[in-house]
Amino acid sequence: MTEMTGAEMVIAALADQGVAHIFGYPGGAVLPIYDALFQQDKVQHILVRHEQGAVHAAEGYARSTGKVGTVLVTSGPGATNAVTGLTDALCDSIPLVVITGQVPTHLIGNDAFQECDTVGITRPCTKYNYLVKSVDDLPRVLHEAFHIASSGRPGPVVVDIPKDVQFAKGVYFKPKEFQHKGYRPKLDGDPAKIREAVELMAAAKRPLFYTGGGIINSGPAASEHLRELVKLTGFPITSTLMGLGAFPAADPQWLGMLGMHGTWEANWAMHDCDLMICIGARFDDRITGRLDAFSPGSKKIHVDIDPSSINKNVKVDLPIIGDCAHVLADMLRLWRENGAKPDKKALETWWAQIGKWRAKNSLAYRNSNEIIKPQYAIQRLYELTKDRDTYITTEVGQHQMWAAQFYQFQEGNRWMTSGGLGTMGYGLPASVGVQLAHPNSLVIDIAGEASVQMTMQEMSTAAQYDLPIKIFILNNQYMGMVRQWQELLHGGRYSHSYSEALPDFVKLADAYHAHGIRCSHPGELDDKIREMIDVKKPVIFDCVVDPTENCFPMIPSGRAHNEMLLGDAATRVEDAVTEEGKMLV
Amino acid sequence: MNTATTHYPAAPTSEGIETRTLCVLVDNEPGVLARVIGLFSGRGYNIDSLTVSETEHQKHLSRITIVTRGTPMVLEQIKNQLDRLVPVHRVIDLTIANPAIQRELAMVKVRGTGDQRMEALRLADAFRARVIDATTESFVFEITGASDKIESFITLMLPVGLVEVSRTGVVAITRGPEGM
Numbered sequence: 056m057t058e059m060t061g062a063e064m065v066i067a068a069l070a071d072q073g074v075a076h077i078f079g080y081p082g083g084a085v086l087p088i089y090d091a092l093f094q095q096d097k098v099q100h101i102l103v104r105h106e107q108g109a110v111h112a113a114e115g116y117a118r119s120t121g122k123v124g125t126v127l128v129t130s131g132p133g134a135t136n137a138v139t140g141l142t143d144a145l146c147d148s149i150p151l152v153v154i155t156g157q158v159p160t161h162l163i164g165n166d167a168f169q170e171c172d173t174v175g176i177t178r179p180c181t182k183y184n185y186l187v188k189s190v191d192d193l194p195r196v197l198h199e200a201f202h203i204a205s206s207g208r209p210g211p212v213v214v215d216i217p218k219d220v221q222f223a224k225g226v227y228f229k230p231k232e233f234q235h236k237g238y239r240p241k242l243d244g245d246p247a248k249i250r251e252a253v254e255l256m257a258a259a260k261r262p263l264f265y266t267g268g269g270i271i272n273s274g275p276a277a278s279e280h281l282r283e284l285v286k287l288t289g290f291p292i293t294s295t296l297m298g299l300g301a302f303p304a305a306d307p308q309w310l311g312m313l314g315m316h317g318t319w320e321a322n323w324a325m326h327d328c329d330l331m332i333c334i335g336a337r338f339d340d341r342i343t344g345r346l347d348a349f350s351p352g353s354k355k356i357h358v359d360i361d362p363s364s365i366n367k368n369v370k371v372d373l374p375i376i377g378d379c380a381h382v383l384a385d386m387l388r389l390w391r392e393n394g395a396k397p398d399k400k401a402l403e404t405w406w407a408q409i410g411k412w413r414a415k416n417s418l419a420y421r422n423s424n425e426i427i428k429p430q431y432a433i434q435r436l437y438e439l440t441k442d443r444d445t446y447i448t449t450e451v452g453q454h455q456m457w458a459a460q461f462y463q464f465q466e467g468n469r470w471m472t473s474g475g476l477g478t479m480g481y482g483l484p485a486s487v488g489v490q491l492a493h494p495n496s497l498v499i500d501i502a503g504e505a506s507v508q509m510t511m512q513e514m515s516t517a518a519q520y521d522l523p524i525k526i527f528i529l530n531n532q533y534m535g536m537v538r539q540w541q542e543l544l545h546g547g548r549y550s551h552s553y554s555e556a557l558p559d560f561v562k563l564a565d566a567y568h569a570h571g572i573r574c575s576h577p578g579e580l581d582d583k584i585r586e587m588i589d590v591k592k593p594v595i596f597d598c599v600v601d602p603t604e605n606c607f608p609m610i611p612s613g614r615a616h617n618e619m620l621l622g623d624a625a626t627r628v629e630d631a632v633t634e635e636g637k638m639l640v
Numbered sequence: 641m642n643t644a645t646t647h648y649p650a651a652p653t654s655e656g657i658e659t660r661t662l663c664v665l666v667d668n669e670p671g672v673l674a675r676v677i678g679l680f681s682g683r684g685y686n687i688d689s690l691t692v693s694e695t696e697h698q699k700h701l702s703r704i705t706i707v708t709r710g711t712p713m714v715l716e717q718i719k720n721q722l723d724r725l726v727p728v729h730r731v732i733d734l735t736i737a738n739p740a741i742q743r744e745l746a747m748v749k750v751r752g753t754g755d756q757r758m759e760a761l762r763l764a765d766a767f768r769a770r771v772i773d774a775t776t777e778s779f780v781f782e783i784t785g786a787s788d789k790i791e792s793f794i795t796l797m798l799p800v801g802l803v804e805v806s807r808t809g810v811v812a813i814t815r816g817p818e819g820m
Contacts, residue, residue: 175674178678179678183726186671203726236667236727237667237726237727237729238727362723363721363724366713367717
C-alpha cells in the first residue's frame, strides 16, 4: 500500500507481474509512463519502429516463454497501429497486456488530438479491454488484465489509460489472490465424460489424435501428458499448424500436419478414422475442408477450454470443456486405472493402412542441381540447425507451409507462426521478441520476400538491441501463395502478385547494420546457412528459390480430405477446382 | 465431379429456424451492452428484441433480455459466445428452461374525433389498455401483454388514427417458485 502516480503504478504492476521486457513506442498520451520507465530499471523497454511490430514482438515473446507479452503505445495512431497485432493474438489465443495512452478524461469524446475510441475499436479484437477513468481503479485493473490474459483461453487485453489518470496520485497494491466477479474459466473436465472418452478410446478400431494450439497454450504439462497418452494407446497423432511441436515430429506415431497443406496420411486418417480425439483444436475451415464430407464415419471427442469452440463448425459426439493438461491427466489416470487395452489387432490393421498412405511420400518434390527448391532450403536449414537451441518464426504464405511441412519440431514453444489471422509481416518482429526472451538461442524467421517487407523496419530494433535474429527469406519474387491460387483458379493471370522492384536485400542488411547473404545455387546453400548461423549479428539471408514452385499436397477448394492433390498431379489441379470453390477460396 | 461446396462451412439449410428468449446476467459496467450487441452484429446473429436494466443494484448486475432467431447450432453458439464474455455471469435460455412468461409494455398514441375516438376507447377497453394521457383529439394508451397481443392492438389502432408507438421490448421470467 503505497501512494504513487498512475504512471508509477503501471511500472510497479508490470514489475510485480514479473514483466522483464515491454515493447513500445512513446507518444504524447503516454509520456508520464515513459517518464516513470526512465526512472527505474526493473522493466526494460524495447523501442520498436512501428506499433504493429511491438505487438508481434510481444506475441513472439509470449509464445516462446509461456508468459504474458506486454506492449506500451500511445493514443490514437499508436492504438490503431496495434490493432492488427491484437487481432492476431486473439485468433491464436496469445496472452498479451497492451497498455495504451488516452487523451485526458475531460477531452474524451471531444475529437482531441490523437484521440480515438480505443476501447470501441479494440472491443472485437481483444479478450477484454478497459478504459480506466480513475486512478483508484488502476491497480486492480492492471492485475486483473494479467489474470484475464493468461487464464482460460488466453488472449490480448487492452488497458486504456487517460493521461490525467497517469498523473493522478493513488494507492497502489500488489497482486493478490482474488476471484473475478464473474469470469471463472473451467479447468477440469466433466469426469463422467472423460470416463466415456476413455471407454471409446479403448474400443476404437481406427482412432486418431487430432491436436492443436490448445496443448501449447496449456503449457508443457499438457504436452507431456499427450506424449504419454499417445505412447500408452499406440494411436496415431496429427496436429494443426498451431500445435506443431507438442508431439515430437521424429516419433513414428506422428503423421505430420493435417489440413489444406497437410500430409496425405494425416488427412486420409482424418477421413477414415472411427474415433477422432480432438484436443485443443477448433475444426478450423483450413482443417476440415468440405464440411459435409468431413470424417463421415467417426465418433468425435472434442476437448476445449472454450465452450464456444464446441459444435461451432462440426457437430461432435462427446464434448469435454476443460484445460488440455487437466483433461489429459484425467484421461491418463483413468486409462491406467481401467487397465484399458487398445484393440491391438484392429490397430495393426489401421497402422498398416496408414503405412500405405505414408508410402505415397506426399511431401516429395523434384529437387534440382541448378536452382534452389524452397523445400530443399528448409530441409537444409533444419538439418543444419536441429542440434542447436533453435526457435522458428514465419511470415505468411507458401514459405510458412513449407516450414510447417519440412521443419521438424520436437518440442512446444519453438514454433511461432500467425495461424488464425494469417498476418504477413508477423515473423520478423516476432523473432525480435523471441530473441529477446532467449538471447543465446538461434532465432530464425523463415520469411517470404513479400511478407518480410511489411515489417522490415524492425531490423532497426534488432540492431539497436544487438538481437542476432536470422531472416531467412525464400525469395521467389512472388507473393507465392497468391500466385499459386491465381495459377490454379484464375487461369494463370498473375494479377499484382509479382514482387516488383525488390530491394537488394544484401544492401538492405548493410543499411540496417546487419549481415547480408545471398544464395542462389543449391551447392552453396549449406556453407551459407553455416555462415548465417555463425555471424553474431542480425542476418538477412536472401535465398533465391524457384519462382514457380507450388505448395503440395493440397486439398483444393470444394474438396474433402480424401480428394487431396499431390505435387506430381499439379497439371490436373486446374480441372479439379469446382466453380463454387473458386468463389470462396 | 463432386457436388461443389467450399472450405467454408455451408449454411445449415436442413435445420429449421427457432426463436429463443435469452436472459443474460451481466456486470453493469461501461461498454457491457456494446460488447453484447457487438457480438451479435460481428457474428451475424439476429436480435428481434432487446431490453436491459440494472436489476440488482447492490451487486451492479444488469439483466439483458434478448429475443433471437437461428438454427439450433447457431443458437447454441450464441449462448456459448455470450457466456464467454468476461462481464457476463450467466446466460439462461428461457424458452428451453421452463416455459417463461414474456411481457412487453407499449404506449400507443391515437388521434381522432367523434366515432373514431369512441371506437379507440372501446377497443382499448377490450384489450385492457389504460388511458395515460388524453386531449380533446387524442389518447395515449398503455398496454401490457405478450408481443402478439400488442401487435393485434396496434393493428386495430391503425384505422382509428394511430400516430405513434413506443415499445419496451420483451422482458421475461420463469414460472414457479425457483429463481434463475
